[in-house]
Amino acid sequence: MHRLHIAALGFAASILSVFGDQVLPMVTNSADVSFSTDGKSLAVLGWDRQVRVWDLATAHVTRTLGPEAGDANCILLPPGNRFATVSTNQTLRIRDTVSGRIMSSFAPPADGGFDWDQVVTTADGALLAASCTDPASPSSSIVQVIDHAGKLRFQAPAGLGGLAQMTFSPDGETLVAASWDTDIRVWDVRAGTLKHVIEAVKLETFDLAYSPDGKFLATLDADSKIYLWDTRSWKLTRKFTVQPNANRPIGFSPDGTILVTWGVIRTKSKAEPQVIVWDIASGRQIRAWTTEGRVGLSFSPDGRQLAVADGSKNVKMLAVSKKGSVKRFNTVNP
Amino acid sequence: MIDKTLRRRTFLEKCIVRGLLVGAAAFSQTRLLAAWEEAQARAMKPTTPDDLGPFYKKGAPNKANLRVAREPGLPLRISGKILDTRGEPVHDARVELWHADQKGIYDLQGYRYRTKLALDSATDYQVETIMPGHYAARPVQHVHYLITAPGCKPLITQLYFATDPFFESDAHKDFKKYLLKFHHESIRPVTLLDEGTLPRSAVTFDLILEKA
Numbered sequence: 001m002h003r004l005h006i007a008a009l010g011f012a013a014s015i016l017s018v019f020g021d022q023v024l025p026m027v028t029n030s031a032d033v034s035f036s037t038d039g040k041s042l043a044v045l046g047w048d049r050q051v052r053v054w055d056l057a058t059a060h061v062t063r064t065l066g067p068e069a070g071d072a073n074c075i076l077l078p079p080g081n082r083f084a085t086v087s088t089n090q091t092l093r094i095r096d097t098v099s100g101r102i103m104s105s106f107a108p109p110a111d112g113g114f115d116w117d118q119v120v121t122t123a124d125g126a127l128l129a130a131s132c133t134d135p136a137s138p139s140s141s142i143v144q145v146i147d148h149a150g151k152l153r154f155q156a157p158a159g160l161g162g163l164a165q166m167t168f169s170p171d172g173e174t175l176v177a178a179s180w181d182t183d184i185r186v187w188d189v190r191a192g193t194l195k196h197v198i199e200a201v202k203l204e205t206f207d208l209a210y211s212p213d214g215k216f217l218a219t220l221d222a223d224s225k226i227y228l229w230d231t232r233s234w235k236l237t238r239k240f241t242v243q244p245n246a247n248r249p250i251g252f253s254p255d256g257t258i259l260v261t262w263g264v265i266r267t268k269s270k271a272e273p274q275v276i277v278w279d280i281a282s283g284r285q286i287r288a289w290t291t292e293g294r295v296g297l298s299f300s301p302d303g304r305q306l307a308v309a310d311g312s313k314n315v316k317m318l319a320v321s322k323k324g325s326v327k328r329f330n331t332v333n334p
Numbered sequence: 335m336i337d338k339t340l341r342r343r344t345f346l347e348k349c350i351v352r353g354l355l356v357g358a359a360a361f362s363q364t365r366l367l368a369a370w371e372e373a374q375a376r377a378m379k380p381t382t383p384d385d386l387g388p389f390y391k392k393g394a395p396n397k398a399n400l401r402v403a404r405e406p407g408l409p410l411r412i413s414g415k416i417l418d419t420r421g422e423p424v425h426d427a428r429v430e431l432w433h434a435d436q437k438g439i440y441d442l443q444g445y446r447y448r449t450k451l452a453l454d455s456a457t458d459y460q461v462e463t464i465m466p467g468h469y470a471a472r473p474v475q476h477v478h479y480l481i482t483a484p485g486c487k488p489l490i491t492q493l494y495f496a497t498d499p500f501f502e503s504d505a506h507k508d509f510k511k512y513l514l515k516f517h518h519e520s521i522r523p524v525t526l527l528d529e530g531t532l533p534r535s536a537v538t539f540d541l542i543l544e545k546a
Contacts (some may be wrong), residue, residue, distance in 0.1 A: 137546075138383040139480075139490040160480065161386025161490050180386040181480075202392040203442060222388055223442040 022305075022317035024054060030309035032296030034078040036097070039301040043083060043097045044315050049074045051083045053097050065100050077121055078298060084119070094125045104148035118163055122172035127153065127189065129175055131163040143177050145189060154192030159183050164205050165248070169231070170214045178205035184219065186234065196234045201227065207248035211256040218259060220250050226259065228280075240283065243276050249295070253303040257281060258320065260306060262295050275308055277320055289318060376421035381542045382517045384492040387478055389440040394430060394448040400463040402446060407436035407464030408533060410524075412477065412493070414540040415458045418486065423457035424543055427483035431461055433476065438469030465495070465535060474500050474516050479541065486543035493539045494521040 028046035035042055041062070042054045050066035051074065067074050071085040077094060082103065086092045092106045106128045121128045127147055134140040134157070143158040143166070159179030166177040168189070175187045184198035184205060203222040210217055216237070217229045224246040228238040246263035253260075259278045264271050273293060277286040293311035299320075300307070308316045401409065412431070416424040432448040434440050441447060447466070451459050466475050477493040494516055496505050505521045520539075527534040 137487045137544075139386075139488050160488055161390070164388075180388070180390060182390065182392045199392075204388050204390060206388075 021319055024059075024315040024317065026052075026313045026315060029311050029313055030296070030315050031311065032076045033307045033309040033315055034076050034296075034298045035300050035307060036081045037079045037301065041081075041097075042298075042307055042315070043076060043081075044309060045074065045076045045083070045296070047311075051076065051097060063097065063100075065095065065097060075119070076296070077125070079123070082121075082125060084121075092119065092128065094121065105150075106146050106148065107150040118166060120166045120168055122168045123170060124172065127168070127172060129166055129168065129177075131158060131166065131177070133162070141179065143175070143185075143187075145175065145187075145192070153189070154187075156185075156187060156192070156194060158185060165208050167208055167210060169210050170212060174231070176208060176210075176217060178208055178219065180204055184208070198229065198234060200236065206246070207250045209250050209252055211252045212254050213256055216256070218250055218252065220246055220248070220261065224263065226250070226261070238280075242278065243274060243288075247294075249297055251297050251299065253299050253320070254301055255303055258286065258303070260297055260299075262291070262297070273310070275306075275310075275318075277306065277318075286320065287318070289316070373420060378417060378419050378421050378542045380419055380544045381489055381491050381540075382519045383490055384517055384520065386480065386490045387492075389434075389442070390432065390478065390480070391442065391445065391448060394432065394445050394450040396452050397449050398451065398459075398461055400447050400449055400461060405435070405464070407467075408535055410463050410465045411460065411527070411534065411536040412463065412539060413458065413460040413536070414538055416453065416481070416483065416541050416543065417457075418543055418545055424483045424486060425453075425455055425457060427453045427457075427459075427481055427486075427541075427543075429453060429459050429541070430478075430480040432478050433463070433466040434469060436464060436467040438467035468500070474498060476516070481541055481543065483543055485546055487546050489541065489543055491541070492516070492520060493537065495524050495537065496521050497524040497535075 026044065026046060028048045030044055031047055032045040033042060040056060042056055044052050044054065046052065050064050052061045053063040055062045065083065067085050070087045073086045075084050077084050081097050082094050083097055084092055084094045093102050094104045095102055104125050118131050119128060127145055129143060129145050131141055131143045134142045139160055141158045141162050142155050143163065144155040145153040147153055158177050159181045161180035164178045164180050166175065168175055173189055175189050176184060178184045182201055182204055184201060185194060186196040187193065188195045201219065201221055205219045205221055208217060208219040215231055217231050219227045224242050224244055226240050226242055227236055230237050242261045243263040243265055245266065246261050249262060251260050257280055259280055260275060262275050264273045273291045274288050275291055275295060276288045279286050291308060291310035296309040298307045304320060306318045306320050308318060416427045418424050429451040435447060447463060449461060453459060466477060468475060475495050475498045479491045479493065481489045506518060522537045522539050525536045527536050
């Protein structure tokens with residue numbers, strides 16, 4: 001793979017293809033990545049806080065967008081036709097990555113600021129969820145759901161010690177938040193009511209992800225265990241162990257049959273970050289790749305490619321095929 | 335939270351408005367004021383909240399002795415009272431306490447160095463454990479706490495040790511350059527005990543809860 005760094009010198013705006021994998025050379029380190037909904041373009045967030053939109057047919061960056069005057073930060077919001085900037089007065093604006101046009105704008109929540117790791121939006125960008133410390137109880141947290149007009153739809157107690165992760169269901173009807181106190185709370189967004197609390201997980205949830213059809217929620221705990229929850233009954237349907245020291249992010253393929261995880265495999269002599277792709281049905285590890293550091297991940301809409309931004313000066317486009325199954329994971333029945 | 339704006343004059347005015355000075359015939363203004371001043375003197379600042387951290391594990395057993403036979407580590411006794419901000423003892427508290435082992439590793443599979451004390455009628459706690467180790471991501475020795483009690487706000491906090499080599503003998507130096515989060519208010523001195531042949535250490539850490 002190191003040979004591919006030559007690309008940065010001589011072929012700066014081309015896609016190289018090796019063994020079905022491809023590399024997008026970047027002029028800066030890649031922090032996060034997201035395919036557009038039609039799969040024709042890829043938005044890449046760099047360490048320079050700029051979002052570069054690649055046209056995958058021509059292998060050229062067609063647009064560079066980023067924080068404007070008064071903006072303090074920039075984050076990607078999947079799918080990749082949206083990104084968000086946050087102004088110094090803490091207003092979050094969701095923009096179209098093609099036109100740069102502001103699609104929706106959110107005033108800051110009650111505590112006066114957004115927690116960068118926590119802001120999540122519905123797929124249509126109409127609602128935003130944020131968390132903050134409960135002003136009346138410093139060790140407790142609350143979650144707030146705000147619409148694009150800035151109206152608070154609801155706010156609710158969200159456990160002790162802060163929120164680890166949040167996500168909306170694909171249809172935007174459900175909000176799930178994992179608290180550092182290990183409980184996972186599920187709200188009906190329309191009614192603004194708590195409809196379930198998962199108490200069975202004993203360690204912090206490092207990440208959670210809905211399957212694209214909304215039928216399952218995958219959660220990753222601090223001991224590298226993946227839990228698959230049926231989102232109708234909220235019963236545990238499956239539990240298995242992935243690589244040691246697994247951490248966020250995790251993600252489903254578009255057809256919901258593959259799960260991708262990231263973690264750092266440590267030996268006495270080295271620590272090796274790896275992305276691993278798992279076939280959920282067979283319990284087999286399909287492929288594993290070494291990364292330079294923490295990653296941003298995005299599947300192409302057809303599920304054949306996984307884009308990985310790992311802090312290096314390129315984005316890896318990895319071919320995903322179930323034919324490459326090499327290892328079965330340790331499945332534990334619930 | 336202590337109402338720092340409540341001064342003598344304000345206090346008397348409030349009492350008069352509420353009829354307390356008229357109705358409480360047995361109390362003179364002087365005695366009432368003395369009682370108020372005594373309460374103010376006992377008023378305590380709530381323990382500074384801190385992060386829960388990523389290694390909390392639900393379901394810890396209720397046990398006061400966390401030491402494990404033949405495990406290395408300086409024996410440490412942690413004790414303290416559970417009080418409210420008026421200095422009154424708090425009953426029926428649940429005190430969860432967890433920390434890393436001597437190598438700086440948290441037990442995620444089991445419950446080594448983790449406890450959830452159900453204090454019931456007691457208003458103080460004592461745990462026999464070992465001095466926690468350092469770990470690369472956060473090289474400050476610390477013990478995590480999660481305390482709940484009826485009628486009080488939950489408290490998440492951490493205990494730090496003045497003897498920690500990280501502090502280089504001066505816990506009040508500016509350590510911001512290390513980008514480490516810790517609270518000076520929660521650093522406690524460590525006492526070496528002369529009990530038996532092995533060295534032992536002890537720390538007192540009172541936990542002050544706010545009324546809900």
